[in-house]
Amino acid sequence: MKKKELTSTVYEYPSRQELTSQQSQLIDEARKAASTAYAPYSNFFVGAAVRLENQQIVHASNQENSAFPSGLCAERTAVFYANARYPQTPVIALAIAANNGEEPIKKPFPPCGACLQVLLESERRYQTPIEIILFGSEKIIVAENVEQFLPHGFTEVNLRDSDQ
Numbered sequence: 001m002k003k004k005e006l007t008s009t010v011y012e013y014p015s016r017q018e019l020t021s022q023q024s025q026l027i028d029e030a031r032k033a034a035s036t037a038y039a040p041y042s043n044f045f046v047g048a049a050v051r052l053e054n055q056q057i058v059h060a061s062n063q064e065n066s067a068f069p070s071g072l073c074a075e076r077t078a079v080f081y082a083n084a085r086y087p088q089t090p091v092i093a094l095a096i097a098a099n100n101g102e103e104p105i106k107k108p109f110p111p112c113g114a115c116l117q118v119l120l121e122s123e124r125r126y127q128t129p130i131e132i133i134l135f136g137s138e139k140i141i142v143a144e145n146v147e148q149f150l151p152h153g154f155t156e157v158n159l160r161d162s163d164q
Contacts, residue, residue, distance in 0.1 A: 006152075008143075008148045008149070009143070009144070009148060010141050010148055011142045012139055012140070012141055013139065013140040013141075019140065022093070023093070023131075023133055025057075026049050026057065026093055026094075026095035026133060027049075027095045027097060027135045027140070029047075029049035029057050029059050029095065030048055030049040030059065030095040030096055030097040030133075030135060031097040031099075031104065032049075033047030033048060033049055033059035033060060033061045033074065033078075033097075034046055034047030034061055034074075034097050034098055034099055035061075036059075036061045037061035037062045037063070038062070038064055039064050039101075040064060041064050041066070041068075042064060043101050044062070044100065045061070045062070045098060045099050045100070046062040046073065046074040046075075046096065046097070047061050047096070047097050047098070048060050048073075048074035048077070048079075048094060048096050049078065049094070049095045050078045050091045050093065050094045050095075051091070051092055051093040051094075052082060052086055052092065053089050053090045053128065054086070054089050056086065056089070058078055058082040058085065058086075059078060060074050060075075060077035060078035061077065062074045062077070073112060073114070073115050075094065075096060075111045075112075075115035075118070076114065076115050078094070079091060079094070079122055080118070083122065090122075090125075090127075090128035091122050091126070091130050092128060092129075092130060092131065093131040093133065094130055094131070094133065095133040095134075095135060096108070096109070096133070096134055097135040103137070104135070105136055105137065106136050106137050106138045107138060107139065108134030108136035108139065108140060108141045109134065109136075110132075110134060110149050111132075111149070113150075116150040116153065117150070117154060119132075119150075120146045120150055123146050123147075124156065129144060129145035129146075130145060130146055131144060131145070132145070132146065132148070132149065
């Protein structure tokens with residue numbers, strides 16, 4: 001047996017004061033997007049904002065459905081829209097913010113596994129890392145790329161090389 005250890009590096013900030021203006025702006029856009037969420041079942045209103053390489057910002061929110069799992073997370077909605085609307089332009093950053101319908105959540109949360117897989121595919125598609133910014137009112141987490149959350153993501157390599 002061979003043991004292999006993986007590490008993940010993220011940056012934790014106690015407030016927005018240490019962030020760049022672009023990171024802070026993307027958080028503002030994600031927070032605005034959360035107000036458009038349709039979340040009557042979970043009351044977990046999530047907004048995502050992506051910055052494209054051309055500096056265009058696209059936002060989206062989670063959209064729930066009583067026929068679970070027919071809804072869609074904010075992160076995937078934003079990335080799919082960005083890729084459809086600007087198919088030649090990579091996503092370079094993603095901010096996620098949520099509230100409970102009244103106030104922002106205190107602790108940031110990572111994207112779900114399905115969203116991480118979609119984000120990883122977008123990084124690979126454009127060969128460009130996506131900075132991930134997770135907003136919580138008590139702290140903010142920033143990661144340089146999706147691999148920090150999904151070190152064993154399923155990629156095109158898995159489809160081509162089944163003898164790995």
